[in-house]
Amino acid sequence: MSSKYPEEFQGIGIVDKEDWLHPKRVSFKPKEFTPNSVDIKIECCGCCGSDIHCAKSDWFELPHGQVVGHEIIGHVVKLGPNCSSGLKVGDRVGVGAQVFACLECGRCKEDNEPYCPKFVTTYCQPYEDGYVSQGGYADYIRVHEHFAIPIPEEIPSELAAPLMCGGITAFSPLIRNGAGPNKRVGVVGIGGIGHMCTLFAKALGAEVWAFSRRGNKKEDALKLGADHYVATLEDKDWDTKLFNNFDLVVVCASSLSDIQIDKFVKVMKIGSSIISISAPSFDEKLVLSPMGLMGVKIGNSAIGSVKEIKTMLDLAAEKNIKPWVETIPISEKGVNEAFERMENGDVRYRFTFVDYDKEFK
Ligand SMILES: [Zn+2]
Ligand SMILES: [Zn+2]
Incomplete structure (x- = not known):
């Protein structure tokens, strides 16, 4: 299946909540591209416990074809005209568990975006326009530039991924x-x-x-x-x-x-x-x-602010901090394997899905 970017993104999504352990290939429309949007071609994504909670509908009913994943590393491929955070096409960035906040309220202004009432989580949650966010088990993600965070070059992508959530x-x-x-x-x-x-x-x-x-x-x-x-x-x-x-x-x-x-x-x-x-x-x-x-x-406590993520990444780069990661190629089979092993507690201590180029040719 070839990628239809930018009109459609491809992913591995949960299509049957009774059979959430077996996600399938799906395609989906991205959120509308706004002047502050950034499109990221995903290189890898960690598998977080929240992905499983969401896939199982532990928190709320799962939308059909939901793609999870919020430990995303990729490269910027497109920037909206109002982007002013200094990102350039080709930059390697990470996206964690948050893709939107108002950036204007008292909490946002004090670097507490994760506690903003307008918080939108990276997957499974409607934006104000009704679009339900889709996560990182996909070829691309479109986010507000504020939540696309540069990754220091010292940290390999598969180790940077689990740091993001x-x-x-x-x-x-x-x-x-x-x-x-x-x-x-x-x-x-x-x-x-x-x-x-x-x-x-x-x-x-x-x-x-x-x-x-x-x-x-x-x-x-x-x-x-x-x-x-x-x-x-x-x-x-x-x-x-x-x-x-x-x-x-x-x-x-x-x-x-x-x-x-x-x-x-x-x-x-x-x-x-x-x-x-x-x-x-x-x-x-x-x-x-x-x-x-x-x-x-x-x-x-809930995740952390963009400022804290940058501080953490700098510390990880400086002190050579390495999470223990096992990589799994992204595919229907790969996601199933990771979900089953997570359910069985058979992970020491994080999976990162890789080989996106092979699955999403
Ligand atoms: Zn998470
Ligand atoms: Zn806010």
């Missing part, structure tokens, strides 16, 4: 909550995002504790830079031993209600924060005893 989701709560030298940081859940959180916490100079339920990720966590490892189901007294230890704990488990929150509160210093990055189903509720929370702050 998983990486920044880990990095933002670290820098917003003071992770750095002489700080003790816990990372709970050593998976796709947790492994990047460990890499970044260490790169920022913190003393890092990796938390997982069992001991099976100890070797990996120490290789990733963790200074200590706690298997919470195997060491029953961990909360007593680590009393008053942490300046920050970042919860990278699938849900905040999924961890032993009462124990984590005990190991926090007074005034410190427990920040979750999870995005569970909307109907899930968190049950907490306010008495237990005395002196400790708790919050939930």
Whole structure:
């Protein structure tokens, strides 16, 4: 199938939500090209846990033919006449989990675009004109120039991809909550995002504790830079031993209600924060005893701003930070393989889809 760019884009989309594990080749109309649009020919894209949540309709009903993927790396092929961010045709850029914000409200002006009420996520969400965003398991993506972020040349594309969502989701709560030298940081859940959180916490100079339920990720966590490892189901007294230890704990488990929150509160210093990055189903509720929370702050973080993404990419380039990535050629078969292995927890720790030129000739 040949590409019909610019009238139509090609992708691997979910056409049957009962059979979301088997996406199919689809073609779709891109969003209208506006004076601030940038067209990007995609080179590779990471496979994020959110892709699976969306494919399974965990958050909302999936539109037919939905293409997911929001860890996108590609090259600029077309720029609208009002683009003024300095991008040029041919530049290598990344697109993360956000493709639109008003850029005018108080939150946007303070570099909090992920918290803008007009936030449009990279796939599955209608823009104001009704067009439902389509993601990066496709040959091209069209986005507002603000969300096309230059990638430093030191970072290979397949390693840059997972930084665009998983990486920044880990990095933002670290820098917003003071992770750095002489700080003790816990990372709970050593998976796709947790492994990047460990890499970044260490790169920022913190003393890092990796938390997982069992001991099976100890070797990996120490290789990733963790200074200590706690298997919470195997060491029953961990909360007593680590009393008053942490300046920050970042919860990278699938849900905040999924961890032993009462124990984590005990190991926090007074005034410190427990920040979750999870995005569970909307109907899930968190049950907490306010008495237990005395002196400790708790919050939930969402991706990160464009400014934070640029800071993260510069740090990754400078410190040679390398997420652990397994590449899979993009195709119906490739996406199926990645989804099935993600469902089975068989990923250490991120898949990046590659070989876009072969699939989308
Ligand atoms: Zn994501
Ligand atoms: Zn805004």
